[in-house]
Amino acid sequence: MDSHWSIPTKECLNDTNTENELCELLLSSIFSLTKVSDPLLESYLTFATTGNNTIDSNNVKTSFISLETFISQLVQFGPSTVSKSPTQWSYILKLLLVLLSTAIDTDTVVSSLQQGKHHPWVDLLNDLLDLLSCVVAVGLYPDQYCPSASPAHSPITLTSAISFHNTQNGFDSQVSLQSQRSMSGYDFDATLDLDNTQRMDEDVKEVKSVTESVIEERKKGKRLVEADNAALAAQIMIYLVEKKGAKRIFEVRNNQRRQHELGHEPWLSCQNRLIPSDQFIRNNAVAAVMQNVHVQKLLALVQRLTDSESERRMAVHMKYHELEDEGTARAMPSAGIMGFLYHMVQIRPSLENDFVVDQLLKLQTVKGSFDESFYLELWFTALTGLREAMLNTSCQGPPVEEKNKEDVEKGCSIVVATNRLLWKSLVLVKLPAIISKLQERKKLSSSRGIRKSLKEMNPIESSLRELKAFTGLLNACSQPACCFEYYAPDSMSSTLVDKITFGGEDEEEDDIMKMINDMSYSTDLNASAVVKAIRALSNHDIYTNIVHACKRLGFVRPKVAAELLKSNEDMMEIDESIEAKASPSAVVDQNIDQRMEILRTNLTFAELTELLHIGLVSPLHLQRIIDFIIQLLQEKTIEDDFYSVSKICDTLIESPCSVDLILQLYTPSDLLGPLERFCNHWASDQSINDIDMDEQTSNRRGSKEELEGIRLLYNKFGKIWNLVVSVVKRFKVYRDLNKVFKESDGFAYQFFSRGSLIYGQDIQDDRIERQINSWLSTLAGRGDDLDNLLQTTKPQDLLLMAPTIIHRCILLYAQGQIQNDTLMGMISYFQKSFLDFTQMSILTTLCDELLNGESNIALACLRLFITSNIPLSRQTNLHPILGSLESLLEYKRQEAPFLRKEQLEENEILIKEVSELVNYILKNFKIEKPAAEDQFHTETVTTAVTPDMLFEKAQMMFRYIVKSGRSMFMSDVDANTNRLWDNKPTTADQHVVSHYLDMVLFETALEIGGSHWFVTMIVSEVLEAGKSGGAVRAAELGSCLLSTPLMYSTNKHNSSIHLLRCLLQDVLPASLENCAQQNMSFFQGQTLGVFTSDCLVLMQDKNSDAATKLGQSFFETLVIDGHHSRKRSQQEQDGSRFADWTQTVTQSAVWRGFIKGLMSNPMIEEIWPDAFI
DSSP: OOOTTHHHHHHHHHHSOOHHHHHHHHHHHHHTOOSSOOHHHHHHHHHHHHSSSSTTOSOOOOOSSOHHHHHHHHGGGTTHHHHHOHHHHHHHHHHHHHHHHTOOOHHHHHHHHHTTOOOHHHHHHHHHHHHHHHHHHHHHOGGGGOGGGOOOOOSOOHHHHHHHHHHOTTOOOOSSHHHHHHHHTOOTTSOOOHHHHSOOHHHHHHHHHSOHHHHHHHHHHHHHHHHHHHHHHHHHHHHHHHTSOHHHHHHHHHHHHGGGTOOOOTHHHHHHHHSOSOHHHHHTSOHHHHTOHHHHHHHHHHHHHHOHHHHHHHHHHHHHHHHOOTTTTTOSSOHHHHHHHHHHHHSSSOOOHHHHHHHHHHHHHHHTOOHHHHHHHHHHHHHHHHHHHHTTOOSOOSOOOGGGHHHHTTOSOHHHHHHHHHHHHIIIIIHHHHHHHHHHHHHHHOSSOOOOOTTSOOHHHHHHHHHTTOHHHHHHTOOOOOSHHHHSTTOOOOHHHHHHHHSOSOOOOOHHHHHHHHHHTTTOTTOHHHHHHHHHHHHSOHHHHHHHHHHHHTSSOHHHHHHHHOOSSOHHHHHHHHHHHHHHHHHHHHHHHHHHHHHHHSOOHHHHHHHHHHHHHOGGGHHHHHHHHHHHHHHHHHTTOHHHHHHHHHHHHTOHHHHHHHHHHSOHHHHHGGGHHHHHHOOGGGSTTOOOOOOGGGSOSSOOOOOOHHHHHHHHHHHHHHHHHHHHHHTTGGGGGGGTOSOTTSHHHHHHHHOOOOBTTTBOOHHHHHHHHHHHHHHTTSSSOHHHHHHHSOHHHHHHHHHHHHHHHHHHHHTTSSOHHHHHHHHHGGGSGGGGGGHHHHHHHHHHHHHHSOHHHHHHHHHHHHHSSSOOOTTOOHHHHHHHHHHHHHHHHHHGGGSOHHHHHHHHHHHHHHHHHHHHHHHHTTOOOOOTTOOSOOSSSSTTOOGGGHHHHHHHHHHHHHHHTTTHHHHHHTTOGGGGTOSSOOSOOSSOOOOSSOHHHHHHHHHHHHHHHHHHHHHHHHHHHHHHSOHHHHHHHHHHHHHSOOSOSSOGGGSHHHHHHHIIIIIHHHHHHHHHHTTOOHHHHHHHHHHHHHHHHHHOBTTBOHHHHHHHHHHHTOOBTTBOOSOOOOBOTTSOBOOOOOHHHHTSHHHHHHHHHHHTOHHHHHHOTTTTO
16 A cells, blocks of 8 residues: 555656656755664655565565666765765665666667667666765775765755755655754844854863764774675676676677767776775775675676776687687697798788788787787797798708718808798897887777786796797707808808808907907907907807897896896806896997998998898897998988999899898888889989999909999999899789889889880880980991990980890891891890899890790890800899790700701701700709709799699698697608608708798799689688687688788789688688588588688778778678578679578578687677677
């Protein structure tokens, strides 16, 4: 039966909606009493909110005040009443617990949010959780929330409540009647009698009579009530999160608002209150409350909710736990990181640092790794590659007989030594710099970082401490130097490297010699002390160099570095040892400073070469030296110093491995960008009056020719052009010239985009035609002096004309207009050292003539270039020439049965001459001839991979990496890496580049096989791994191959975004259809789903929305939980469209696993909020 006061109240509420006013009246009346509770007021509020007389009733009836109104009014009283009125809050919390048990339909709230509608419960939950956290905080830290410390009070006071009562004529409030009567007789406008407000002596005595024990007892009672309130509030908060889906509601709301950056959750404000940043406050928490089981659970819950990274890692960990199988999931390094780091060495030019950092951050997120373990895995991967690069590659093998000694003493293979340098550069230069950028990015993106004690190791230091335990791997990467090529492969020798290589390990000098060295140190840059310091650095083990490299970058502290490098010696001895080990680096740094100062004022070829060689011998200084070279090149370009720029280019040409290292650390545009202006616009008259005092570069390749005047200028231009051509060809920059050259209509861009042209046949140009005729007349001896012709010809025009000049020389001879001596004289002019930059296009023209024109004449011209005493340009690649000769040889052999007798004799003579030239090339240029059954050149650095087995080997490599994990299978072939790929056992294990993972092999397979074959191969191997083991590694390696650009190219059909489109629109639908027909397992589908989700996440780019739009279209067509209400596939802008899934697929086990695999990646819903709605 309703209370007597409820009847008129209901009648009033039916007339006007005063629900808010009634709730405000009841709450303000309750909180006006700070000492004791008022059972009558509490019964009124209980009846108004629950419809029952008692608070314990579980049957909530129709009420006057809705829960939404009650909470919205309650939060207005704020934190100020929590500490002042703990007894009242004890009642309020019990009432809340009953009311919330029947409120909040999570599914309804989520559905409303997903439809784009606002739901009031979202804000109410936010405010309620914030208020409840304040109640818990008061119980934990009461001293911080005492009434005197509360600066702000609720605006609703007793006075305002009474004023409200007086203005509402229709209400008989019956609230604290005695108190109201005492206040009603008071005249608020009367003058205040100050005398009557003064404290009397009797009052003071009365106050003093109150014992301290009574005050303490009251305080203790208040603390006990606050502690109970804190436990009950914690229980309510846990109930809201675990039972009422508060976390899910806020996640959906934030997903809807993420695009507008309006996402907000109460967890952070709750954490700030419950776990304050002030250590002093946390230390003074009430122990009894802190130990309460509900409070402890709440603190752990809030900590997890605010740590989104930890939560994401936990979700990813569960995903991997479901997929992992014995022997593969725990293998290190993981296949994804392994593929990415191997890409940074094997696919050149290297990826830009910003892309590398972004990709590694996404890889870490996908893996769910913590910083320490992730950095350790990076070190482990890089060292694995370095160990493979060093395995069986030393040219100092076991003792050999005297007759075979010459073959052993020839030094390391250039390819092997360069590969070794690149891996060492990755470990000691590239990777430390990348990890440093990773750490900086993490600090910037961290909104709430807990500062660790200075005594604790940071994540990078911790990873290095763990790395120290892998002594076998570290020792295998610490190979001693064996020859000059070990330090500077395919480079000109220098005094410095000669001293380092052949100076001996135990040189002893007397004191006088040491004094002389000290005195002459400032002038002798190659003094004994410098040589010893550089040699000492090169002899350090790899772990010592890693620690020193990290210390130089500043993210490993000196004290920690000393601890990492310490042995079982006394600490004092350890410090001295570390200081002694650091001293060689200081000596080399000082020497580098001196060299750089000299080079800025007087740039010489010899000094620049030695500076580069220091970087090759001591990788710790490589980054600094390369930075200086790039900066010096840019400065000299701005100054328009043609001679200096030419000298820098000449130095790099004579040290090709330095170019490899530069393009591992820099992009091609950083190196070639400054040279573009000289290639496009330089003319001989711009530098004719300049003088170059350094003549060392002109006479060092066996040529006795003295260069001066216009010939010297042409020679200098040739150095610049040769470097540009070398980089463009070796690193396949021609695939995307827009990334390198800014002037699309400039000479360099047009030259590489069009290739060699024959004027009068491929293109018409009257101006060039007149110049060609002048050159032909002069070369034939019927024109002016050639030097005068050089004066009037731009080197850029000569590069364009050279193929046509050679072509017409051959035509003139074939038509009998010139004699053989004249032809040879005309051709031989281009062998001059100052015109060697034209040789590449000339030799290409001769190869074309060999196969498609006058074969005999072209062969004679080729023989002149190849067998002459004048050396070919360093940039000349003989493999295309050898291939052309072998093609002609095979053609003539097949043609022989169909020729007449007189033609057959001519054919046999040509075959003999071609064979002789082929043998000459193989013998004198040390080119290995392939086996008889393999008449093709190796496509990649992996041994024994030829075009006829390319696709088979690529698929085999993927399978072995997935199955082996770098442990079980690989241990069987560790002694000889060639067993993995070679059909026949090799006779020599040394001087061969062979890695278990070869990204060049995958690059070549993609380029030749196309995107459809490539993606299909990966998907089939992922499904196979889901059946037979290795699911995690298959998903990692497959997503790495699809998301990491394998080709430096503008060809969109081989780009990562096209591979993703091919996967989502073509290969996945076909594969899932086939899987459903074959009744493949749930687990195979889950593996495929994880692989697909990883591809989508890794491809998502903040600078481009292509992958985001592609993923959005893909998710819009998915069928979730058998509901076919998804959006039908629409045609994309490029004409493609996504598949419409059939019931055969969507009702299969493999489809359910596929959807679960997609959902297992928490980043999917962060990027695509509506992915699974």
